[in-house]
Amino acid sequence: MPADLAHIRQVMAEADCLYTNEQLEAAIHQVAQSINAELAERNPVVFCVMNGGLIFAGKLLPQLDFPLELSYLHATRYRNETTGGELFWKAKPEISFMDRDVLIIDDILDEGHTLAAISDFCKHAGARQVHTVVLIDKTHDRKARPDLKADYVGLPCVDRYIFGYGMDYKGYWRNAPGIYAVKGL
Ligand SMILES: O=P(O)(O)OC[C@H]1O[C@H](OP(=O)(O)OP(=O)(O)O)[C@H](O)[C@@H]1O
Numbered sequence: 001m002p003a004d005l006a007h008i009r010q011v012m013a014e015a016d017c018l019y020t021n022e023q024l025e026a027a028i029h030q031v032a033q034s035i036n037a038e039l040a041e042r043n044p045v046v047f048c049v050m051n052g053g054l055i056f057a058g059k060l061l062p063q064l065d066f067p068l069e070l071s072y073l074h075a076t077r078y079r080n081e082t083t084g085g086e087l088f089w090k091a092k093p094e095i096s097f098m099d100r101d102v103l104i105i106d107d108i109l110d111e112g113h114t115l116a117a118i119s120d121f122c123k124h125a126g127a128r129q130v131h132t133v134v135l136i137d138k139t140h141d142r143k144a145r146p147d148l149k150a151d152y153v154g155l156p157c158v159d160r161y162i163f164g165y166g167m168d169y170k171g172y173w174r175n176a177p178g179i180y181a182v183k184g185l
């Protein structure tokens with residue numbers, strides 16, 4: 001069914017801005033510094049988790065000052081909806097990372113099923129160590145595992161449905177230049 005563009009525009013008009021572009025860029029800079037300090041000698045294979053990780057990865061990667069190899073993977077469990085379901089692999093990693101450090105870049109750690117499944121996949125497929133970085137860690141007590149954390153986190157966020165900076169609302173507004181919470185969600 002075609003998207004109702006009037007509704008999509010209205011969602012943006014009514015949304016609450018949680019983080020501006022400037023705040024996000026400052027957080028990304030901090031994260032980049034931490035990764036530079038810790039992974040510079042690790043020769044990692046870096047995977048951007050599509051689609052949501054695209055903007056974050058695009059802003060983070062040029063600030064990493066060491067040699068790395070870059071690829072992508074696509075695992076999705078929201079599929080343009082506002083609640084998550086079963087994880088579906090659209091594209092598994094194609095580049096070899098056997099006995100290599102891996103860095104997974106994603107936009108958000110929400111319940112964490114996605115990041116946990118990707119990390120487990122990489123470990124079982126022979127990664128030496130899996131590092132994870134997310135732009136946003138949503139604050140609630142519904143994590144897939146109680147101890148589930150990303151190694152590097154840009155910013156926390158309230159328990160609402162958010163979009164922008166790579167994250168979608170019904171497939172739209174991944175291009176929004178900040179992070180916004182949908183009114184009522
Ligand atoms: O922590 P979780 O509750 O598992 O949710 C986090 C995941 O959800 C989003 O992906 P989505 O499934 O929407 O796919 P997309 O990036 O292609 O939109 C986001 O990009 C994360 O990968």
Ligand SMILES: Nc1nc2[nH]cnc2c(=O)[nH]1
Binds near residue numbers: 078160162167168169
């Ligand atoms: N767009 C978007 N994707 C998500 N995936 C998990 N949580 C969220 C969220 O709040 N917004």
